[in-house]
Amino acid sequence: MRAFAELLDRLIYTRSRNAKLRLIADYLRTAPDPDRGWAIAALTGDLDLRGVKSSVARGLIEERVDPVLVALSRDFVGDTAETVALLWPEVPATGDTDEPLGVADVVERLSGLSRSEAPAVLATMLDRCDANERYALLKLATGGLRVGVSARLAKTALAQAFDLDVDAVEEVWHGLSPPYAEIFAWGEGRGDQPTPADVPVFRPFMLAHPLEDGTVDLAEYAAEWKWDGIRVQLVHVAGETRLYSRAGEDITRAFPDVAEHFREPGALDGELLVRGEGQGAALGEGAGAASFNALQQRLNRKTVSKKMLAESPAFVRLYDILFDGAEDLRRLEWRERRQRLEVFAARLETDRFDVSELIEADDFEALAAIREGAREGAIEGVMLKRRDSEYVAGRRVGLWYKWKRDPLTADCVMMYAQRGNGKRSSFYSDYTFGCWNAEGELLPVGKAYSGFTDEELKWLDRFVRNNTVNRFGPVREVEKALVLEVAFDSVHESKRHKSGLAMRFPRIARIRRDKPVAEADTIDALRKLIT
Structure with missing residues (x-):
């Protein structure tokens, strides 16, 4: 835990993105397996130790320190894990507690515990740590890492540590499980590159730059509405369907009504919405979409009731196509992918999937006038996509722009x-x-x-x-x-x-x-x- 604790401590006080990349990369090159695999899982948000919550840590410290002092300290410090780490009574080292505690030790021990068993085991671990290690242990156990590191940055650091392509890492990431032994073996030349064959893996989204000032030529750019839902990727491979959020989180269980109707092999990019009363129909989009507030009722749910499925049916407004069956279409120009998308979508159920229509405008000034009325359609604004652009991960200047409505x-x-x-x-x-x-x-x-x-x-x-x-x-x-x-x-x-x-x-x-x-x-x- 000591090396991981030092990493977290340095990340907290480091603002430079490049410096954070170096810190994480250095740790990943020197930490042993499977410690580094569990550490990167924690940094990317892929670690879930359900038996330990913040309330467990609060309960443990209040058994050892005056609860009034705990409350005052928590109010001053502003973070439960840091408060517990600082207030925890030091325990003299013994033969049972002087053995270093590893990240894998923590994960493997806590992951198999029930909520009733977790407090006693966590307390024993805290006794074996110093203040910095206690902080890291609690952050690891409760899933509360907030060290200014996004999942993408952590994966970029892993790629840089072993001279890998970050998009190649991202592409297979969600088909693998922590502690990611296959990726480290690939990075160190001890194994082959993992492949997404027969696994519905997540591919990085193509993103847009804000259109701040200036205009674009509509002969070179296509315009379509930017809908007020959540960006999703639909993937069907080998009889299995998954829905991924923009961050690569698997949200299939929250939207079974969409997943069960997507049975065509391929991968699509679209906007997840909930049906509403006519919003969008006036813009030529067929059946309308409800506001984001209606969709929000269904987000972050592990199970969805029959009542909610009936009252707030979900659907996907399709933007792009990445794969048609096993054929990778991402190197095609947007105009070709758009044609393939329309053919693909014709095979899907129309009440669950439709294609986002293009906005017809004579010139940019006319498009600006159309955008002024966008709020009536419950949309966020306009997307501008270069007609010859490939589907490339991340933000690339000059390819896609988002022109959001004024707040x-x-x-x-x-x-x-x-x-x-x-x-x-x-x-x-x-x-x-x-x-x-x-x-x-x-x-x-x-x-x-x-x-x-x-x-x-x-x-x-x-x-x-x-x-x-x-x-x-x-x-x-x-x-x-x-x-x-x-x-x-x-x-x-x-x-x-x-x-x-x-x-x-x-x-x-x-x-x-x-x-x-x-x-x-x-x-x-x-x-x-x-x-």
């Missing part, structure tokens, strides 16, 4: 604040804000933790500390004296919030120190923005 804004009043995580754990950086109802009462409409500069964060943190009127555990209620201009993509009905509304992607656009709170927006005004 909505509302003036809201800060109501509550909470400390952030990681490097923000010392700052109150998560803000809940509200708008006025007809009775003059402030009701929460959203929560945001982005959009401001470091200097603005320091100012907001001081405001929270100087204007706290109540405390609820880690949450502070503040005096209703500050207006925040909040930008958001859309607003929807929500039964989960007292206001009855929920914002999509809210972020702080501006601190309105000049505006009286009485002039903040109302719930009724927000409700009029629902599409």
